[in-house]
Amino acid sequence: MDAIDKYNINLLGVDEQQRRLEKVKEQMRAAGISHALVRNNVNIYYLTGRVFRGFIYVSTDIEAPYYFVREPNHLVSDHHAPDSHIRKPEEIPALLAAKGLKNDSPIGLELDTITYSEARRLAACFGKEPSANISPCLRGARAVKTAAEIEKLRCDGKKQSLVYERIPHCFREGMTDVEFQIEIERASRLEGCLGQFRVAGSDMELFMGNVLTGHNADTPSPYDFAMGGEGLDASLPVGACGEIIRENMPVMVDVNGNYNGYMTDMTRMYIQGEPSENALQVLALSSDICRTLAGMMRPGAKACDLYNKASQMAADAGMADFFMGHRSHAGFVGHGVGIEVNELPVIAPRSRDILAAGNVIALEPKFVVPGLGAIGIENTYVVAAEGEPEVLTKASEQFIRLD
Amino acid sequence: MDAIDKYNINLLGVDEQQRRLEKVKEQMRAAGISHALVRNNVNIYYLTGRVFRGFIYVSTDIEAPYYFVREPNHLVSDHHAPDSHIRKPEEIPALLAAKGLKNDSPIGLELDTITYSEARRLAACFGKEPSANISPCLRGARAVKTAAEIEKLRCDGKKQSLVYERIPHCFREGMTDVEFQIEIERASRLEGCLGQFRVAGSDMELFMGNVLTGHNADTPSPYDFAMGGEGLDASLPVGACGEIIRENMPVMVDVNGNYNGYMTDMTRMYIQGEPSENALQVLALSSDICRTLAGMMRPGAKACDLYNKASQMAADAGMADFFMGHRSHAGFVGHGVGIEVNELPVIAPRSRDILAAGNVIALEPKFVVPGLGAIGIENTYVVAAEGEPEVLTKASEQFIRLD
Numbered sequence: 001m002d003a004i005d006k007y008n009i010n011l012l013g014v015d016e017q018q019r020r021l022e023k024v025k026e027q028m029r030a031a032g033i034s035h036a037l038v039r040n041n042v043n044i045y046y047l048t049g050r051v052f053r054g055f056i057y058v059s060t061d062i063e064a065p066y067y068f069v070r071e072p073n074h075l076v077s078d079h080h081a082p083d084s085h086i087r088k089p090e091e092i093p094a095l096l097a098a099k100g101l102k103n104d105s106p107i108g109l110e111l112d113t114i115t116y117s118e119a120r121r122l123a124a125c126f127g128k129e130p131s132a133n134i135s136p137c138l139r140g141a142r143a144v145k146t147a148a149e150i151e152k153l154r155c156d157g158k159k160q161s162l163v164y165e166r167i168p169h170c171f172r173e174g175m176t177d178v179e180f181q182i183e184i185e186r187a188s189r190l191e192g193c194l195g196q197f198r199v200a201g202s203d204m205e206l207f208m209g210n211v212l213t214g215h216n217a218d219t220p221s222p223y224d225f226a227m228g229g230e231g232l233d234a235s236l237p238v239g240a241c242g243e244i245i246r247e248n249m250p251v252m253v254d255v256n257g258n259y260n261g262y263m264t265d266m267t268r269m270y271i272q273g274e275p276s277e278n279a280l281q282v283l284a285l286s287s288d289i290c291r292t293l294a295g296m297m298r299p300g301a302k303a304c305d306l307y308n309k310a311s312q313m314a315a316d317a318g319m320a321d322f323f324m325g326h327r328s329h330a331g332f333v334g335h336g337v338g339i340e341v342n343e344l345p346v347i348a349p350r351s352r353d354i355l356a357a358g359n360v361i362a363l364e365p366k367f368v369v370p371g372l373g374a375i376g377i378e379n380t381y382v383v384a385a386e387g388e389p390e391v392l393t394k395a396s397e398q399f400i401r402l403d
Numbered sequence: 404m405d406a407i408d409k410y411n412i413n414l415l416g417v418d419e420q421q422r423r424l425e426k427v428k429e430q431m432r433a434a435g436i437s438h439a440l441v442r443n444n445v446n447i448y449y450l451t452g453r454v455f456r457g458f459i460y461v462s463t464d465i466e467a468p469y470y471f472v473r474e475p476n477h478l479v480s481d482h483h484a485p486d487s488h489i490r491k492p493e494e495i496p497a498l499l500a501a502k503g504l505k506n507d508s509p510i511g512l513e514l515d516t517i518t519y520s521e522a523r524r525l526a527a528c529f530g531k532e533p534s535a536n537i538s539p540c541l542r543g544a545r546a547v548k549t550a551a552e553i554e555k556l557r558c559d560g561k562k563q564s565l566v567y568e569r570i571p572h573c574f575r576e577g578m579t580d581v582e583f584q585i586e587i588e589r590a591s592r593l594e595g596c597l598g599q600f601r602v603a604g605s606d607m608e609l610f611m612g613n614v615l616t617g618h619n620a621d622t623p624s625p626y627d628f629a630m631g632g633e634g635l636d637a638s639l640p641v642g643a644c645g646e647i648i649r650e651n652m653p654v655m656v657d658v659n660g661n662y663n664g665y666m667t668d669m670t671r672m673y674i675q676g677e678p679s680e681n682a683l684q685v686l687a688l689s690s691d692i693c694r695t696l697a698g699m700m701r702p703g704a705k706a707c708d709l710y711n712k713a714s715q716m717a718a719d720a721g722m723a724d725f726f727m728g729h730r731s732h733a734g735f736v737g738h739g740v741g742i743e744v745n746e747l748p749v750i751a752p753r754s755r756d757i758l759a760a761g762n763v764i765a766l767e768p769k770f771v772v773p774g775l776g777a778i779g780i781e782n783t784y785v786v787a788a789e790g791e792p793e794v795l796t797k798a799s800e801q802f803i804r805l806d
Contacts, residue, residue, distance in 0.1 A: 011637055040606070041605070041608065045637075050640065051608075051637065053606055071625045071626075072631070072731055073623070074731070111520050113605065114605070115514065115516055115518060115519065115605070116519045116523075118519075120519075135520070178592075185589070186586075190585060194635060195610035196608055203444050203456055207599045221474070222454055222457075222474045224456075224474070233597055233663055234452055235597070235664025235742075236599050237454055260638065261639070327477060328476070339638075
């Protein structure tokens with residue numbers, strides 16, 4: 001355990017780190033990968049509780065990880081451990097050999113997230129081609145949260161729920177969707193929101209959240225989020241577009257819940273004036289789907305069954321054409337959340353994911369109805385070992401009045 | 404030119420798109436790459452003026468590009484061009500063949516930015532291994548901005564300068580650095596800032612900007628930015644940390660300049676009360692380095708010569724230990740900016756970049772001095788064909804009073 005004790009890198013505590021490492025190693029063993037270099041920020045954060053630039057060496061043969069830190073180098077140099085401060089990854093194999101660690105099998109790399117050029121370079125350090133992909137191992141491990149992770153998410157949920165309570169105070173008559181969003185961003189940031197929105201996939205971009213009203217909700221976006229919107233500029237075509245918030249027109253608010261490195265995901269509906277009967281029915285359907293799916297969230301449940309149930313409920317209500325979009329439809333009704341906003345499991349028709357206790361899942365059965373805009377709620381749930389899931393995002397699921 | 408005229412994808416205008424494409428093709432010819440698939444958001448935006456999910460096929464043998472759009476599919480389906488709507492990249496080779504395009508040489512891919520898994524998948528569509536890297540071609544083409552791009556950057560500079568003029572109104576006595584930053588974020592957003600901060604490199608993260616005061620400036624960060632800071636959380640260890648802004652203590656403000664898909668980069672110094680003599684001298688040195696380096700910004704100038712001049716000026720003033728950081732030093736004094744905040748050229752000691760007319764470069768000679776914090780300014784310049792570069796970021800380079 002020397003690496004854990006010698007340096008001060010691990011902020012998780014020894015037991016919590018071992019719990020996470022053991023989950024990763026279990027996945028590595030199942031994939032036939034005996035050692036790996038982890039370098040993505042989200043995975044370094046997962047395994048140490050902090051972000052540093054460098055690598056974590058994980059082996060199924062040894063208990064503790066080894067750290068190879070590029071920046072900030074005081075993390076290791078302050079502790080007189082020059083062997084763990086590196087300038088480039090080419091130094092790693094000799095440092096491992098000096099520790100008596102020898103392993104000729106292919107080195108596991110995050111092949112689904114690191115670039116082609118970097119994967120080749122890292123594998124070449126070990127005299128190999130990249131062949132062992134540990135991305136699925138890390139994704140799989142991270143899908144089942146530890147108690148400490150759930151506690152962080154619980155804190156997020158409380159803060160995000162507080163911000164959502166304050167949202168009516170962010171509104172002034174005659175505002176545009178963008179102006180409203182800016183005041184919500186400020187309220188979130190003042191509550192401690194870090195702003196950074198971590199999402200897997202280089203082509204996923206969004207700034208702080210999505211506030212949608214009116215016909216803008218029906219503008220398809222290139223991004224694989226549940227909802228679209230034209231955005232303010234063709235360089236970032238998603239979300240609020242400068243549309244004035246009109247009386248009796250629903251407003252959907254789905255903003256960033258990252259308060260501590262973990263994220264809850266939450267959506268609520270706001271309105272100045274009165275919702276129409278139709279809008280009330282659609283929102284009740286979304287809330288009903290959430291409740292029904294939450295009731296199905298037990299260990300062993302199939303993710304695809306949850307999706308199909310939601311889709312069936314939408315169809316039964318005559319709302320199939322508007323479910324998860326209208327001109328364009330998102331292909332899922334829920335997703336894991338944690339360090340990133342799109343973790344496992346995925347609640348989608350062809351998902352093979354099976355729910356497990358400790359999954360943290362955002363459900364967002366949403367509708368886009370011409371004339372009404374985007375309508376629906378989103379909650380984040382923790383799948384329990386027994387019984388109902390725990391809801392982390394608490395606020396009225398009705399239309400919340402802006403006046 | 405059918406692809407350009409048949410669909411409505413290209414927002415740049417035919418001439419502007421051809422100008423950009425020609426620069427990319429020139430780089431491809433020099434690299435021996437005859438065709439390529441472009442899929443990164445920043446490069447798709449560069450070649451069309453919009454972000455979509457999909458691919459742009461560029462060939463040195465044909466004038467126009469071909470678009471293969473995944474989302475939003477109405478971009479192509481509204482124009483009855485089903486051959487350009489794809490569900491997966493495996494469809495592309497047959498679609499190209501149907502257009503009579505046949506090319507057996509390795510397909511160029513953005514190997515420095517797409518993931519290993521995706522590079523393998525895309526090359527396999529063409530029955531190959533990934534071997535032709537077009538990332539340097541795109542980076543090289545994008546380093547020299549067109550007149551239209553410079554005009555967008557000029558607009559950014561104006562808006563960003565306006566926001567910087569309003570920054571004193573964001574301040575209230577007793578604020579923390581984070582609270583001050585939140586009000587600056589709001590002012591920027593209300594001026595039209597898109598917020599999204601595009602940066603090359605998956606391990607570079609920052610939310611909206613960096614406001615530094617006091618000893619926090621001397622906390623090294625894992626990220627390869629000019630300045631560090633502890634940040635609010637170990638999951639995002641950079642920038643403001645909640646430190647109260649004290650009287651007579653300099654505050655450095657370096658916030659997001661993305662108003663239209665392009666970004667200027669600008670830093671100014673603020674203070675409540677009076678700067679010390681020492682602080683005034685350090686700021687004058689930063690301003691002086693900017694002016695001197697701007698004078699050297701001519702086509703044909705070596706980027707490393709600019710860096711060395713800055714470094715020499717810092718050393719001559721007895722400030723070598725504090726130049727570009729103190730406990731940790733950034734390895735550059737300037738960088739290209741455009742769609743991303745870290746484009747070419749890089750103004751660094753071992754840079755081989757040669758300046759060209761149309762380069763847009765942010766210079767940020769900054770110092771971290773114990774007891775004073777971070778001090779320095781940053782301006783964005785356009786390298787002119789003849790004469791002095793144009794400055795895009797205009798505001799007083801003195802300490803700006805907060806009271």
